[in-house]
Amino acid sequence: MQALVIAAHGSHLNPDASDPTYAHADAVREAGAFDEVREAFWKEEPHFREVVRTLESEEVFVVPLFISEGYFTEQVIPRELRLEEWDPERWDSDGTDASQATLEATDVEKTVHYCGPVGTHDAMTDVIVSRAESVTDDPDVGEGVGLAVVGHGTERNENSAKAIEYHADRIRGRDRFEEVKALFMDEEPEVDDVTDYFESDDVVVVPLFVADGYHTQEDIPEDMGLTDDFREGWEIPAIVDGVRLWYAGAVGTEELMADVILERAADAGADVGDSIETGREAAESAGDDGTDPNAGAGAGD
Amino acid sequence: MxxxxxxxxxxxxxxxxxxxxxxxxxxxxxxxxxxxxxxxxxxxxxxxxxxxxxxxxxxxxxxxxxxxxxxxxGDGTARRAFLRWCERAPPIEAEANGEIADADGIDGSREADERSLPVPDRYEALRDGVDREWGQLRITTRFVDVDEPDGERVYDLWHADDAGTDLAELDVYDDPREAREIATYDDDGRYRPLNTAPTLPSGWAFTGCSGEELVEAVEFFYPATVANWHRERLETLDVDHWLETAERQTGIYDVIDELPREAVDWMAEACCVDSQCLRRREWEYEADDELAIDGGDGQFPCREPCSLVIAAARKWTILESEDERTYELELTTSEFNQLAELIDAVAEGRTDEIREADVYDGANRYRARYLRAKRFDDGSLEARTRGEQ
Known part of the structure; x- marks a missing residue:
């Protein structure tokens, strides 16, 4: 038997923070590749600390629903899972290459495949592009259009920016969008000045965040000038400094995220059969019903 | 079947x-x-x-x-042990030994009134349904076919407060995942960050679940409780006491191991008693240093301080680092007592119950507003720190 654990932050204050985690877990459940699927959290239950003991499977794949390699993925999650032999070196990564490490948890007799975060997986690039397509309602969006991939960024951990730049570089390499930039909240180049960094008249802004919440639904829209007061909402597109900004909301709420989770587990040796393809088809047909890409709000506290 | x-x-x-x-x-x-x-x-x-x-x-x-x-x-699994407990079957240890129950059954439970039932008695009981309570949940195990039982059981799950409510008056669900949504908000629509808080709303039921579905739903309501209960019965529960849990923390929670010893007692009294959480606290300050507060009577154990306690402990660690001072302020005897009434009402979650015009209650809104109007200066209590001018 094999089990999948989706490890996310969760929140003590905001009930919506875990919505994307539940949605992706349900999509993986329906794909049927795993005997057991669990959501696990730092701030909700089951806690990272106690999730593995709830499983009957001997083989457990843990996929962190985090954007970058950093404090949570390198320290908190492995420690709380009791992966005693863990060392970040086991990922042999320079910030965006983590695939997996096979370890034993000390409180259970199980093999734990500790995977890299979803945010740095190559498949995430497709999710960002898909997000740009859905917010513009244009499956061929790109020509004459700029794309801003927005991350939190932090001076404390260079990997935070690396994940954003990694996907921006990959999308740029596809020659699809007129211009592609990585922008940040807490470091240069800042998302506040988004229009300064583009020459195109249309710019799609995709925040690389796991859940919608304070940052993606309050901070960034106000900082970019989409609205003076987030409570009043904003237009899509909104015109700022003569540029049409198409603001997409957190990429983590995209249905295709379930595929990225499956890809991560498959890379670590999980037998996922054809569920990635099946999941993609399901996500595409679900996307046809005009699902609001801004639906859902909330982030970690 | x-x-x-x-x-x-x-x-x-x-x-x-x-x-x-x-x-x-x-x-x-x-x-x-x-x-x-x-x-x-x-x-x-x-x-x-x-x-x-x-x-x-x-x-x-x-x-x-x-x-x-x-x-x-699922030999040896928590799921199987739990389903056996649900119908008062002898616990798994007895089962594994191949023991044959005598007429009184095999008593491997914590409580004397939880005597387990041998097969003939159990079959009789399962025709009517065997009821169990798990936190605020009530679980009924019954035969699918009551007239000619073929052995197949199904499970009903609802709120203990709804035990006497007609099924027609409840929202009936069949997908265990619906439990997540039910468990998210209390009866006042407020977010429940602690699954085991005694604030689970009533008015719903899951009926005719398979054993697997039942355990899945129970685990959505009270995550990891079945696994830890099972470990406790096997005497393999791994308790992490306060100090080791606190010392493990990093980042913004790195400071909590500095919380004074006596403050950990106050914290457990504030957060971990039965009125606040249905888990039975098994962790102490350290293995040989028990907290002054009883761990409670919950059905399932709490094996280490939860994330809410950790987050609150950070706040208390910072607050406890302040020096104490002596304040001088003018209050009548009744006003002094009213402060206690106000704190007590908030601590007991009673403020919503105090009637609008019940000015006899010190925590009444008008009474509080009056005290504020009289004794506040610039947004806080008017007082002098002794020794300062």
Whole structure:
């Protein structure tokens, strides 16, 4: 038997923070590749600390629903899972290459495949592009259009920016969008000045965040000038400094995220059969019903 | 479930392959004959030709064997132990020993009134349904077919407060995942960050669940409680006490191991008593240093301080680092007592119950507003720090 654990932050204050985690877990459940699927959290239950003991499977794949390699993925999650032999070196990564490490948890007799975060997986690039397509309602969006991939960024951990730049570089390499930039909240180049960094008249802004919440639904829209007061909402597109900004909301709420989770587990040796393809088809047909890409709000506290 | 007639051959196969010793029922193959014994019938011998007749005299034991060994399966799992507890079956330790229950049953439970039932008594009880409570949940185990039980059980799950409510008045669900949504908000629509807080809303029911679905739903309501309860019964619960949990923390929670010893008592009294959380606290300050507060009577154990306690401990660690001062302020005796009433009302979550015009209650809104109007200056209590001007 094999089990999948989706490890996310969760929140003590905001009930919506875990919505994307539940949605992706349900999509993986329906794909049927795993005997057991669990959501696990730092701030909700089951806690990272106690999730593995709830499983009957001997083989457990843990996929962190985090954007970058950093404090949570390198320290908190492995420690709380009791992966005693863990060392970040086991990922042999320079910030965006983590695939997996096979370890034993000390409180259970199980093999734990500790995977890299979803945010740095190559498949995430497709999710960002898909997000740009859905917010513009244009499956061929790109020509004459700029794309801003927005991350939190932090001076404390260079990997935070690396994940954003990694996907921006990959999308740029596809020659699809007129211009592609990585922008940040807490470091240069800042998302506040988004229009300064583009020459195109249309710019799609995709925040690389796991859940919608304070940052993606309050901070960034106000900082970019989409609205003076987030409570009043904003237009899509909104015109700022003569540029049409198409603001997409957190990429983590995209249905295709379930595929990225499956890809991560498959890379670590999980037998996922054809569920990635099946999941993609399901996500595409679900996307046809005009699902609001801004639906859902909330982030970690 | 299969046709009962199709269970004979698999059962005989198990008897040939090492023998069956299960739940007061023994079947072995010796010297070309099958030997059958139960806790209420004498030993009989039969062969293949008379197997159907012989086994039909102990049909309940046969269907019970089938349900547990071929439907539930999962030897040694928490899921199986929990489902057995649900119908008051002897605990797994007894089952594994192949013990045959005497008329009083095998008592492996914490409470004397939780006496387990041998198969005939259990079958009688399962016709009406066996009720159990798990936190605020009520679980009923019953036969699918009450008139002619074939061994198959189903499980109903609802709020203990709804035990007397007609099913027609409840929202009925069948997908265990719906439990997540039910558990997210309390009756006032407020977010429940702690699943085991005694604030689970009522008015819903899951009916006719399989054992697997039941455990899944219970785990969505009270995550990891089944696994930790199971470990406790096997005496393998790994308790992490306050100090080791605090010392493990990093980042913004790195400071919490500095929380004073006596403050940990106050914290447990504030957060971990039965009125706030249904888990029974098993962790102490350290293994040989117990907290002053009782851990509670919960059905399932709490094996280490939860994330809410950790987050609150950070706040208290910072607050406890302040120096104490002596304040001088003017209050009447009643006003001084009113401060206590206000704190008590908030601590007991009673403010919503105080009636608008009940000015006799010190925590009444008008009373609080009056005190503020009289004694506040610039947004806080008017007071002097002794020794300062």
């Amino acid at each position: 299969s046709d009962p007639a199709n269970r004979v051959e698999p059962l005989l196969e198990s008897a040939r392959d090492g023998g069956v010793r299960f739940d007061g029922f023994r079947l072995e193959r010796t010297d070309g004959a099958y030997v059958l014994e139960t806790s209420e019938t004498d030993r009989i011998e039969f062969d293949e030709a008379t197997a159907d007749d012989a086994l039909s005299t102990v049909a309940e034991y046969v269907s019970n064997w089938w349900y547990w060994q071929r439907v539930v399966e």
